[in-house]
Amino acid sequence: MKRKRFLxxxxxxxxxxxxxxxxxSGETASGSEESGDxxxxxxxxxxxxxxxxxxEPSGKSLVVGVQSSIISVxxxxxxxxxxxxxxxxxxxxxVFPNGSPENEGLAAEQLDIASNGxxxxxxxxxxxxxxxxxxxxxxxxxxxxxxxxxxxxxHQGEIAEYPDMYGNAEVLKGQQVLGPTSTIQQHxxxxxxxRFGLTAGTDYEFLNMDTSAAAQAFLAGEGDMIGVSxxxxxxxxxxxxxxxxxxxxxxxxxxxxxxxxxRYDVLEERRQDIVLFLQGMYKASEELQNNPDVRKEFALxxxxxxxxxxxxxxxxxxxASRVYVTPExxxxxxxxxxxxxxxxxxxxxxxxxxxxxxxxxxxxxxxTSLIKDALDIEVKGAE
Amino acid sequence: xxxxxxxNKYMILSIVSLLVGVFLWWLVTDGLxxxxxxxxxxxxxxxxxxxKKLYDPNPEGGTLFVHLxxxxxxxxxxxxxxxxxxxxxxxxxxxxxxxEMTVRPVFDLVRTVPGVAxxxxxxxxxxxxxxxxxxxxxxxxxxxxxxxxxxxxxxxKEVHLWVGQTFGxxxxxxLTQIAIPxxxxxxxxxxxxxxxxxxxxxxxxELLASTKGIGYMIQQARGIYRMDIxxxxxxxxxxxxxxxxxxxxxxxxxxxxxxxx
Numbered sequence: 001m002k003r004k005r006f007l008x009x010x011x012x013x014x015x016x017x018x019x020x021x022x023x024x025s026g027e028t029a030s031g032s033e034e035s036g037d038x039x040x041x042x043x044x045x046x047x048x049x050x051x052x053x054x055x056e057p058s059g060k061s062l063v064v065g066v067q068s069s070i071i072s073v074x075x076x077x078x079x080x081x082x083x084x085x086x087x088x089x090x091x092x093x094x095v096f097p098n099g100s101p102e103n104e105g106l107a108a109e110q111l112d113i114a115s116n117g118x119x120x121x122x123x124x125x126x127x128x129x130x131x132x133x134x135x136x137x138x139x140x141x142x143x144x145x146x147x148x149x150x151x152x153x154x155h156q157g158e159i160a161e162y163p164d165m166y167g168n169a170e171v172l173k174g175q176q177v178l179g180p181t182s183t184i185q186q187h188x189x190x191x192x193x194x195r196f197g198l199t200a201g202t203d204y205e206f207l208n209m210d211t212s213a214a215a216q217a218f219l220a221g222e223g224d225m226i227g228v229s230x231x232x233x234x235x236x237x238x239x240x241x242x243x244x245x246x247x248x249x250x251x252x253x254x255x256x257x258x259x260x261x262x263r264y265d266v267l268e269e270r271r272q273d274i275v276l277f278l279q280g281m282y283k284a285s286e287e288l289q290n291n292p293d294v295r296k297e298f299a300l301x302x303x304x305x306x307x308x309x310x311x312x313x314x315x316x317x318x319x320a321s322r323v324y325v326t327p328e329x330x331x332x333x334x335x336x337x338x339x340x341x342x343x344x345x346x347x348x349x350x351x352x353x354x355x356x357x358x359x360x361x362x363x364x365x366x367x368t369s370l371i372k373d374a375l376d377i378e379v380k381g382a383e
Numbered sequence: 384x385x386x387x388x389x390x391n392k393y394m395i396l397s398i399v400s401l402l403v404g405v406f407l408w409w410l411v412t413d414g415l416x417x418x419x420x421x422x423x424x425x426x427x428x429x430x431x432x433x434x435k436k437l438y439d440p441n442p443e444g445g446t447l448f449v450h451l452x453x454x455x456x457x458x459x460x461x462x463x464x465x466x467x468x469x470x471x472x473x474x475x476x477x478x479x480x481x482x483e484m485t486v487r488p489v490f491d492l493v494r495t496v497p498g499v500a501x502x503x504x505x506x507x508x509x510x511x512x513x514x515x516x517x518x519x520x521x522x523x524x525x526x527x528x529x530x531x532x533x534x535x536x537x538x539x540k541e542v543h544l545w546v547g548q549t550f551g552x553x554x555x556x557x558l559t560q561i562a563i564p565x566x567x568x569x570x571x572x573x574x575x576x577x578x579x580x581x582x583x584x585x586x587x588x589e590l591l592a593s594t595k596g597i598g599y600m601i602q603q604a605r606g607i608y609r610m611d612i613x614x615x616x617x618x619x620x621x622x623x624x625x626x627x628x629x630x631x632x633x634x635x636x637x638x639x640x641x642x643x644x
Contacts, residue, residue, distance in 0.1 A: 107419075107608065201594065
């Protein structure tokens with residue numbers, strides 16, 4: 001009797017799980033194929049509905065992940081100015097503190113696209129998203145700082161190609177670097193240390209801390225170095241008398257551009273929405289890039305209203321150093337979409353953060369076709 | 384004999400329920416592909432990752448053993464401090480009403496503040512090393528210990544105290560020979576609860592500033608979108624917590640006399 005009861009409960013659990021699965025499968029199927037019903041009429045509707053109509057929005061809301069940083073300013077500006085509405089596109093913005101939760105939002109299918117930075121490489125490596133556009137350069141904003149009395153400043157130019165860079169394997173051993181992990185700061189630190197043959201955990205420590213907490217702790221005397229990636233923190237470090245050890249560009253040997261990630265399934269089902277989004281976003285980028293006063297006012301308000309206290313001086317530096325990617329920018333001969341990400345993917349594979357096999361996913365994720373559809377310009381994609 | 388066979392039956396039930404849980408997990412992932420693998424990896428993937436993490440420090444810079452040792456150091460430091468201070472504090476608060484009146488308002492204020500909220504304060508006070516993380520865990524552990532110890536002493540049967548008084552026991556003797564022994568079950572329960580609090584606060588404490596630890600491993604894995612490593616971390620936290628709780632239960636059985644366990 002008891003055995004029968006136990007078996008009944010087990011069977012009921014399995015049936016319940018399968019019923020949930022059937023619901024999930026049904027929704028997935030209807031989302032991707034719209035083939036809940038069969039029949040000629042349904043099939044005709046299905047093919048008509050699935051056929052992407054040029055420059056016509058799908059009618060569904062495009063959910064976009066944004067951050068309170070320069071990466072998302074054009075998107076937010078376009079939304080506020082109504083550029084997406086003019087194109088008939090309904091855009092919903094969701095604010096995130098950084099790229100990691102944006103990746104989670106994309107994976108959970110709560111976001112359709114996201115403006116993201118270095119963390120994008122992990123979404124691309126996992127085969128989830130494509131890199132469809134770029135928004136801004138990092139310019140002169142990303143640095144490794146140390147206290148002026150750090151022995152690292154006794155050694156400059158030990159790597160011939162980077163004469164401005166300080167450092168030496170012996171003095172760097174045992175140092176503690178503060179900053180958030182899975183960000184451009186960690187990449188910069190790992191690449192910098194790698195130049196001297198040093199490995200995280202064994203030769204140096206990278207202490208995972210949110211940038212604000214890291215800055216507070218560093219200025220209070222904790223840690224030996226800090227990685228920063230926005231001008232407000234650069235300003236903080238400069239005002240406190242800290243010195244630059246290396247830039248992102250010197251540490252990694254390359255440039256990095258932030259951009260737009262799009263889920264593959266959204267690309268397949270609602271490509272036209274993403275094309276329209278890019279049209280609206282690049283209209284905003286051009287306007288902001290060509291009108292520094294407008295850019296300054298908007299960015300200052302946007303950052304301060306979203307928890308990133310920024311001074312006017314920091315914004316001035318940002319405007320001087322960080323360029324918004326515009327159609328004109330992309331038409332330069334040396335512009336290559338996704339160049340920084342390929343390098344980042346290869347670097348992370350070399351230190352074991354991602355699998356070697358995943359680098360191909362990163363390469364295959366670079367998609368220049370949406371720029372072509374949105375702006376009618378050909379850009380080279382990184383390979 | 385009857386008791387042993389009943390216990391064996393319950394043990395089988397526990398194992399079967401765990402297996403059913405794992406089976407259902409497999410069903411929704413690998414079995415029926417109802418959930419994508421990048422959202423919820425299959426149990427087989429998690430097991431493979433678990434085995435790999437035993438010897439491979441990639442991708443976040445440490446093997447499971449290294450991370451676990453670091454977490455145990457932080458958690459047990461805070462936990463140990465919490466029970467060493469919490470048990471005496473609970474006893475004297477319950478026994479001496481003047482001390483209770485003095486300490487209680489501050490304690491009631493502190494106990495409702497979650498451990499995570501203490502993190503910024505601890506960074507400022509104690510820096511970014513082991514001490515600040517251990518202090519965050521200490522506060523969580525101490526609160527649970529004080530509350531249970533206090534309740535245990537307060538629940539001492541009055542008739543037992545009267546008997547003691549009748550036989551001429553001093554206040555100190557009443558406390559040490561009657562109240563504390565009778566409060567032992569509650570005190571040890573408090574130690575178990577404190578251990579749970581310590582473990583749950585551990586992950587938050589390791590978000591603070593860390594280079595090793597299960598919480599750090601989970602945070603790093605989250606950043607590089609390795610949900611399999613996140614789940615391995617969760618499993619390790621669960622298993623270690625269960626093992627430590629089992630250890631306390633063992634100690635409880637040895638120390639306590641006459642209880643039904």
